[in-house]
Amino acid sequence: MPIVAGVDFGTLSVRVTLLDSEAGRLATASAEYPLHRRREDPDYATQSHLDQMQALVVATRSAISEAKIDGTAVKAIALDTTGSSVIPVGDGMQPLDEYYLWCDHRAKHEAAEITARAHAEGLEAIQWCGGVYSHEWGFAKLLHWLRNNPDKRERFVSAFEHCDMVAATLAGITDASQVKRSVCAMGHKWLWNPRWGGFPPQSFLSSVDPLLDGVREKLMGECVTSDHIAGYLSPQWAEEMGLKPGIPIPVGAFDAHWDALGAGCREGDVVNVVGTSTCIIAMTHSQRLIPGVCGVVPGSVHPQYTGVEAGLSAVGDIFEAIARRANKPLGEMSAAIAAYKPAQTGLLRLTWDNGDRTVLVNAELGGVTLGWNLLHTAEDELFAAIEGTALHTRIILERMAEGGVPIERVINAGGIPQKNNVLNQIYANVLNKPVLVPDGTPTSLGSGILAFLAAGVFPSIEAAQAAICLPYKTFLPDTHTAAVYDELFALYRKIYFALGTSGAPATALGDVLPALRSLADKARS
Numbered sequence: 001m002p003i004v005a006g007v008d009f010g011t012l013s014v015r016v017t018l019l020d021s022e023a024g025r026l027a028t029a030s031a032e033y034p035l036h037r038r039r040e041d042p043d044y045a046t047q048s049h050l051d052q053m054q055a056l057v058v059a060t061r062s063a064i065s066e067a068k069i070d071g072t073a074v075k076a077i078a079l080d081t082t083g084s085s086v087i088p089v090g091d092g093m094q095p096l097d098e099y100y101l102w103c104d105h106r107a108k109h110e111a112a113e114i115t116a117r118a119h120a121e122g123l124e125a126i127q128w129c130g131g132v133y134s135h136e137w138g139f140a141k142l143l144h145w146l147r148n149n150p151d152k153r154e155r156f157v158s159a160f161e162h163c164d165m166v167a168a169t170l171a172g173i174t175d176a177s178q179v180k181r182s183v184c185a186m187g188h189k190w191l192w193n194p195r196w197g198g199f200p201p202q203s204f205l206s207s208v209d210p211l212l213d214g215v216r217e218k219l220m221g222e223c224v225t226s227d228h229i230a231g232y233l234s235p236q237w238a239e240e241m242g243l244k245p246g247i248p249i250p251v252g253a254f255d256a257h258w259d260a261l262g263a264g265c266r267e268g269d270v271v272n273v274v275g276t277s278t279c280i281i282a283m284t285h286s287q288r289l290i291p292g293v294c295g296v297v298p299g300s301v302h303p304q305y306t307g308v309e310a311g312l313s314a315v316g317d318i319f320e321a322i323a324r325r326a327n328k329p330l331g332e333m334s335a336a337i338a339a340y341k342p343a344q345t346g347l348l349r350l351t352w353d354n355g356d357r358t359v360l361v362n363a364e365l366g367g368v369t370l371g372w373n374l375l376h377t378a379e380d381e382l383f384a385a386i387e388g389t390a391l392h393t394r395i396i397l398e399r400m401a402e403g404g405v406p407i408e409r410v411i412n413a414g415g416i417p418q419k420n421n422v423l424n425q426i427y428a429n430v431l432n433k434p435v436l437v438p439d440g441t442p443t444s445l446g447s448g449i450l451a452f453l454a455a456g457v458f459p460s461i462e463a464a465q466a467a468i469c470l471p472y473k474t475f476l477p478d479t480h481t482a483a484v485y486d487e488l489f490a491l492y493r494k495i496y497f498a499l500g501t502s503g504a505p506a507t508a509l510g511d512v513l514p515a516l517r518s519l520a521d522k523a524r525s
Contacts, residue, residue: 001023027066031055036098083188083254096155130361139191163185188294233247269283274416275316278393289403292310312389318385342429347384349369350367411472429477429481
């Protein structure tokens with residue numbers, strides 16, 4: 001039966017999954033690459049394109065070996081990546097620097113300037129990405145690079161999102177103008193939308209900074225959905241990877257958007273892709289403005305729907321940081337909190353350790369924990385952090401619902417829900433909805449679905465989902481526990497907007513700490 005390769009580039013590794021149209025997953029292999037950080041600059045986060053391509057070769061060959069197949073039997077390869085992860089290129093599509101990874105936050109000032117100018121000029125595009133342009137997005141990162149690399153500016157030809165760069169590299173494309181660009185990437189991170197003719201006008205970009213003169217033309221190229229072909233695997237990369245040259249490569253997308261498809265997302269679903277951070281993905285037939293949401297983009301998840309994206313800037317990395325500071329294994333700590341009751345710690349954790357992605361879109365925020373006493377433990381903080389991410393998710397889902405996004409099912413995808421039932425049950429109780437978790441690892445199934453479409457194996461995304469998506473484990477909310485979390489959520493919501501909104505009155509917060517103690521007392525009794 002037809003076999004395809006689904007590729008997922010994560011923050012620290014690339015995963016390649018080989019899928020059979022009838023038998024499902026044949027093999028999965030991964031390979032790591034370094035994330036470059038600087039202790040003196042916590043906003044710095046880059047990766048090498050060469051490191052990533054070498055890891056892709058290793059993972060692909062390992063998957064072929066594990067599956068015990070001939071690599072030339074693979075009919076298509078599709079890939080998703082992190083984003084916005086931006087790389088500037090020169091002639092011949094040669095990288096001029098490393099990727100500004102999604103979690104590189106050096107462009108905070110540039111993002112603020114873009115936001116201010118957009119509102120001053122009444123730019124419609126700013127409203128469709130939640131009213132605030134993020135430091136995690138493309139134009140801010142590109143402007144920061146241009147400002148800080150004067151010696152490389154003359155060689156600058158264009159800039160690409162990771163998903164488009166990898167597809168072009170595999171296809172052997174050396175002319176930047178011939179690279180197809182992902183609607184998913186451009187729509188959610190680069191202010192692109194057919195509604196206003198693509199990118200914002202050059203006059204706006206130049207008004208932000210003259211260094212952006214001409215950049216609109218340099219970014220021009222066909223922006224298309226992922227049911228289009230980006231190119232065909234070149235002989236060079238086919239030989240390195242052990243695949244057949246000429247197989248199709250569909251236009252790529254961001255990992256969370258395809259992870260949502262791989263988790264079985266349909267209209268009416270919200271998918272929480274929970275990993276180092278959380279991306280929250282939904283799709284709808286309507287197209288309405290939603291204040292504070294990262295993007296509302298036609299065709300970004302499913303070509304026939306409008307994709308809606310939101311998220312939390314830090315989740316799994318907060319849990320890891322708590323365990324690291326405690327010098328304890330995270331798995332051991334997670335087991336220790338399995339019997340904890342809702343709000344029993346008396347702690348309220350705002351998970352802004354990496355800033356706020358949605359709905360405040362504010363990189364200047366930091367993690368806050370209220371309610372400490374002298375006997376609290378690291379396990380208490382971990383439990384409160386999990387509660388905090390669930391409470392923050394509820395803020396986001398309420399905002400999406402107010403914007404007309406139907407929410408009938410909640411699906412927890414990504415790596416963490418597969419191994420943390422405590423988190424899944426807390427989410428079910430906090431959201432007061434059943435939480436579905438794929439019974440197995442859904443990562444890279446989404447890219448496999450698009451590879452099957454590119455190979456012509458299935459007629460639609462829905463048909464491919466029916467064939468290869470996993471069954472679910474279901475976590476049901478407990479009525480009593482959900483009622484406790486309603487009380488905690490009221491406190492969380494008050495603190496979230498009071499501390500997170502510049503100029504918001506900080507009055508009327510005197511009831512928060514006593515209320516936390518009261519909830520903890522009730523839980524213990």
